Amino acid sequence: MVQNPSESPPQSEPFAADLLRGHTDTIVLGVLRGAESYGFEIYKTIRDATGGLYEIKEATLYATYRRLVKDGLVEASWGDETQGGRRKYYRITDAGRAVYAKNVQSWTATQRIINTLLNVKGGTP
Amino acid sequence: MVQNPSESPPQSEPFAADLLRGHTDTIVLGVLRGAESYGFEIYKTIRDATGGLYEIKEATLYATYRRLVKDGLVEASWGDETQGGRRKYYRITDAGRAVYAKNVQSWTATQRIINTLLNVKGGTP
């Protein structure tokens, strides 16, 4: 979702939230593929990775975490912050890595298909 | 959705229906951008454009047509088939062309963003 950067004129068309639907799991797995992380940090990583242009809502992400844990694609455990707030850390599992690899391929195929259907010369140059 | 081409082993991971979610409108507009068409023909065009690999379900498309008409992006009218079954023809409007152009840009941006988040070298080469 496009953030309205405070002062900028609101003529920039927001891209619909649904455009990334179905990719959230893969994106989170992609973040965790590098290193383990906790919920809020993953959120910030995603937000910052696009220069603040795009944001997946916290509620969406926490729902995603739950789903990924349920499916055995990531493992969760509470950190031992003796001081400071609790953090739940997530690690990608082998199953998660496998699904990630598969999903990246699906994503590539999806791009090809949509670009074909739209007659768009696709992708990042 | 991946069609299981009859005899092929079912190891091919289907890409989730949701992966193209939000793009159906744009895809239909893209088809109509070239020439007017009727419901079932649009369905076949999309199905065939990907070599049968991908299919948007008829029910999904008819819901899409209704939405596009409601939003004024296409116009509908019954053909005058004196013999044979009825066909409802769809034409893209100027508003539809504008939305199409905008959506293609959104799609391009979306690709960039996801490719960034997944660290994928993106798109069709």
Added chain:
DNA sequence: GGCTAGTAGTTGATCAGATACAGTAATAGT
């Protein structure tokens, strides 16, 4: 005639992902 398949369009119920919204709770800065 009866059967099947293909074309063409439509409806109602349901699912799942994303979001809005609200809330809890702790810490750090002023």
Added chain:
DNA sequence: ACTATTACTGTATCTGATCAACTACTAGCC
């Protein structure tokens, strides 16, 4: 004390996609 930020959670709702039917006409086959 107040406020912002960090961090996580739960409930309700929206929407697009799909399923599973259904109507209706045409053409080919036995």
